[in-house]
Amino acid sequence: MSQNQEIKADGSFNRQKSLFSTSFGTKPGELPVEKNRYRLIWSAPCPWSHRVVIVRKILGLENVISLGAVNPIRPDLPRIDWAFSLDENNVDPKLGIQYLSEIYTKTNPDYAGRPTVPVMVDCKDNIVVNNDYFTLTNALETVWAPFHKSGAPNLYPEPLRQRIDAMNDVIYADINNGVYKCGFARSQEAYEQAYDHLFEKLAILEQLIAAQRFLLGDYITDADVRLYVTLVRFDVAYYSVFKANKNRLIDYPNLWAYARDLYRTPGFGDTTDFEAIKKHYHLSARLSADLKKENIIIPKGPDLSGWDTEHNRQHLSGKEDKFLIR
Structure with missing residues (x-):
């Protein structure tokens, strides 16, 4: 296909x-x-x-x-x-x-x-x-x-499932798949519509995450996992390759700190491969019959050192643990 x-x-x-x-x-x-x-x-x-x-x-x-x-x-x-x-x-x-x-x-x-x-x-x-x-x-x-391992967290607690599912539907349509709708659009109108939806939703989430540590409150849930995987790819790939270039992740103070909070959580940053992300999106996602691999330059940037800086969001939850344990 x-x-x-x-x-x-x-x-x-x-x-x-x-x-x-x-x-x-x-x-x-x-x-x-x-x-x-x-x-x-x-x-x-x-x-x-x-x-x-x-x-x-x-x-x-x-x-x-x-x-x-x-x-x-x-x-x-x-x-x-x-x-x-x-x-x-x-x-x-x-x-x-x-x-x-x-x-x-x-x-x-x-x-x-x-x-x-x-x-x-x-x-x-x-x-x-x-x-x-x-x-x-x-x-x-x-x-x-x-x-599950002993003491495994509950990422999908039953009392929150309806809210998590609703959040996941929005994240998928306008953000996870929203960047692809920008990048794979084949008409100006379709691209601009996807672009507007994407950045409208990011602006809403920027405000939401200003007052709470994670999407559903004090603890990481399945919804945070789904948002993270798009945020961590945004500046290294989607901003340039998919023309999602109104703002970078680092231009959103709250979302940027939120993403760093997740990145420094076991399971998130240690499974994130920035080099693989850059190679795939800048090479595989751009190949066409008239664009040969040897003519493509993989960008040296952006500077990734910021991912290891302090996020200073602990006070938003008042909890020592980021996960709700069963």
Whole structure:
């Protein structure tokens, strides 16, 4: 599937739906929740897969669900794909495949969409079982709870789920996917509409986060994970590559400090790979038939040292712990 098939008649970007969305659980027809059965494939620059990796680490599921990584630079092929060229012999050690598309077509020979990350692969049957980036973190937070580490935080507390879901819908439409709507727009009108929605929402969040430490109050929730993955990519990629250039993240004092607060939280900054992010968006996201790889220069900046500076937001919660423990 080419990117052009995700462009609507008005030039706006319409992301393809996740075709493998069977839920994990214990009910008939659901995917069994079993240790060491599944392999999560991700790409470090991809925000959708990054948020699943963050939650996996925070909840202590590293020894329960194995992790495979594709190269942040897409392979030079006549199709859109991801390659396991970071692994020995360019093959994923558990799945035995060179390209991500192989497991998709093995699962469904008629699959015509882009092979996307994140994706959960059933290593028992060697097939794709779930690539629903929108619900994967919620699955890890709920039905995978029996495998959470001792003292794991509650990122999706039941009393707040309705509010978290509502926040997630806004974050997805106007921010997570909003930057892509700017970057992949193929008409001036579609681009400007996406641009306006994006910065209107950032301005609202800048005010919201001024009075509270996290999106839902005193503790980190699933919503904060979802917002973080876009904020951490904003200045190094989206501002320039996707023409989301009204303001930088560092131009929002509250959001900038909020993002640094999360960055310095275990699970966030230690899974963030700025170099991979820059390479992917400035190289893979810009390649076309008339733009050769050797002619592309990866920007040296921006200066990333600010991510390690103090955020001074502790007083907004009055809590020593950033997480609500079960």
